[in-house]
Each structure stands twice: as structure tokens, then as C-alpha cells.
Amino acid sequence: MPFDPYRRANPSVLDIAPYVPGKSLEEAIEESGRDDVIKLASNENPLGASPAAVEAISAALGGAHRYVESSARRVRGRFAAILGLTPDHLIAGNxxxxxxxxxxxxxxxxxxxxxxxxxxxxxxEIVARTMGARVVRAAMDGMAIDIDAILSNVSAATKAVFLCxxxxxxxxxxxxxxxxxxxxxxxxxxxxxxxEAYADFADPALRPDTAALVRGGAANLLAVRTFSKSHGLAGVRFGFAYGDPRAIELMHRVRPPFDLSIVAQAAGLAAAGDEEFRRLTLQVNRDGKEQLAAGFDALGLTFTPTHTNFIMVRAGDRAPAVADALLRRGVVVRCWTRPAALASWLRITIGTAADNRLLLAALADALAG
Ligand SMILES: Cc1ncc(COP(=O)(O)O)c(C=O)c1O
Structure with missing residues (x-):
């Protein structure tokens, strides 16, 4: 009998709905027929990448033929020092x-x-299903995560809770x-x-201090960070996680060796030291948040107060049509068909002042049209 991939697949994988990314710039240019598209769909850094990281990437390319040090020792050492942890508390990844x-x-x-x-x-859901685990969905409190709903779903079978x-x-x-x-x-x-993908954008006085808990010996906490948003390295791929050294050691066993490339390691290390870029990123985000909030108010639109580099705006039943109209006007935003609770919302990445101005003008047009 010929090999039938669907019959022979890992049954857990057959249950997975593939990840749906925001429209890429390439797709947006193709679909809109314009080459001046502003991408506000994937929460990327509107300022680009940290200049220090870009410089370090160029310098690192000379070592492109070498395998990188597999455990990202320097990266782990650097972030351990920043967080007051030891390198054994850390794992870096792609x-x-x-x-x-x-x-x-x-x-x-x-x-x-x-x-x-x-x-x-x-x-x-995708990573949990990959391992055959059962995903239990906890109800929301409107647009906010509901701690009580999470806790009420804990059972003897609960192995993990994912909290974004x-x-x-x-x-x-x-x-x-x-x-x-x-x-x-x-x-x-x-x-x-x-x-903690968006933790850098939240008020340090408000966000939980997970490094302190891990320093204090918390065994069942794993914090995950990325430089895709705050440091503009989405295309380079740089993330790290910290937790109990035994948990981290188990994760090291299953990660592919050399997965954090020589380029990503150099970029992450340089970006970590680029205080100026970080400061500017946070300033542009704060200003943009105010600019968009005022603009949405003026348009009579409901939006959620945000602690990130994006804002959810309610566009009602017409949300997909509004997203299409925005694309025709050269602005890409994110919308969903499911879950149903999301179908009337648009997620808009906070851009530069110029990006935000264009978005607001296009949105006013799209809503009127
Ligand atoms: C909450 C959250 N976690 C993780 C990721 C993945 O980030 P990375 O680019 O580091 O894989 C994203 C990217 O959109 C995200 O929004």
C-alpha cells in the first residue's frame, strides 16, 4: 500500500489547526497592488531593528561557516547577570x-x-496538541484573562497553565x-x-517580577521572553526562557543543537546593551498609544486599554471589510474569523507618529466608505 501521510501521521498532529500569521509585507503588497504598504499586523518594532544588533549581525557573518557554541553560553551568562540568575536558570532559543x-x-x-x-x-494550543495533551479553555472576563476561571479549571490532570x-x-x-x-x-x-513577549511595554511597577520568583526558588514557573518586538529582531529570531535549573536542563535535552544561530546570538547580545534603542522604542510606543487613543475616540471607536505595542479596536460586524478597505488604502492590520468573540475586532500595532496618522486617516475613510 502506498504511503498515505494522513493515515500514517501522528494522530495528535492531525488535530492541529495551523498557526495563522498576520499578512506578510510581500502578500500585502501583492494583494493591495501598492508598494507603500504600512504593516501594523504583527506587532513588529516600527523603528526597525536595534542598530547595535544590525552592526553585530554584519560582524558575525564572518563566522557563518562555523557551528555556533551550542548552548548559547555567552547569551545565557549575559541575561543571567541582567536578571540576577545563574546561566543554569536560562535557555536561549530560535x-x-x-x-x-x-x-x-x-x-x-x-x-x-x-x-x-x-x-x-x-x-x-499548537504546542500542547503536538504532544497529545488536552487543551482546556478558560473563559475570559470580557477581553481580560480571568484568573478565577483558570483556577476553577485546575484538576488532578492539569500539568501546565499558559499565561500570556x-x-x-x-x-x-x-x-x-x-x-x-x-x-x-x-x-x-x-x-x-x-x-512575557510584551512585558517590556508594560509598566515595570505593575507587571509581575517573575525573575524574583525564580531567584526565590520557584520550581513550577517558566518565563519566556522574545526580542522580536521590543528589540526589532523578529526576522532574526531571538528568545530566551528562565526557570528552575532542572526544568531548563530538561528543555536543553529536547532543543535542536545550534538552533540559535551565530547571527541571532550576536544580535541578541548587542540588542541587550542597546539602551538608547530600547528607550526610543518605549517612548515611540507611549506616544503612539496616546495618539491612537485620541484618534479612536474621535472616530467613536471602542478600544481596549493596552499594556503592549498594539491596540484592539472594535469595528463591529464590518471588521473584515474594514480590514480589507484599510489594505486597499495601504495599511495592514490583523483581524480574525474565530473565535467568534474576536470577529468584530481589529488588532493594530502601534506605529511611528507618521504610521499612526496614516492609519487613522485610512480608518476614517474605510469606516465612511
Ligand atoms: C505572545 C507571544 N508569544 C510569543 C510570540 C512568538 O515570538 P517569537 O518571534 O519570539 O517566536 C509571539 C509573536 O507574535 C507572541 O505574540
């Missing part, structure tokens, strides 16, 4: 997606349940106080995977 998968591979098995909020980053904080795509934050309530109530044998 973007945070790769680390989410490594965590799933290290900890999840068939029969395990993982709790994932109803409206959150879609990769959690601040949350993508809603932009909401579980602040320190609420996080402490979750942390205190969560059984010690449940792993809390705290995705």
Missing part, C-alpha cells in the same frame, strides 16, 4: 515559539491537561497583585508558563 515547543516537549504527555485562556496567543501576560491579542495585563493571587492558589505541581 524565537520564543521554539522555547514554547521545547517546554511542551519536555513536560507534556498524552492524558495531560493544559489550561489556556479562551482568547490568547494561538501557539499554546500582557496578553496577545487583547493587550490586557494581569498585574502583580492578581498574579500573586494566581500564583498562591495554583497547586505547586502545575507548571505556569508565563509568556
Amino acid at each position: 524565537g520564543s515559539d521554539a522555547l514554547l515547543l521545547a517546554a511542551a516537549m519536555a513536560f507534556l504527555d498524552r492524558e495531560d491537561e493544559v489550561i489556556v485562556p479562551e482568547i490568547t496567543f494561538s501557539m499554546y 501576560n500582557p496578553n496577545n491579542p487583547t493587550g490586557t495585563l494581569i498585574d502583580r497583585r492578581r498574579f500573586a493571587e494566581l500564583w498562591d492558589a495554583l497547586p505547586d505541581d502545575v507548571l505556569l508558563i508565563h509568556d
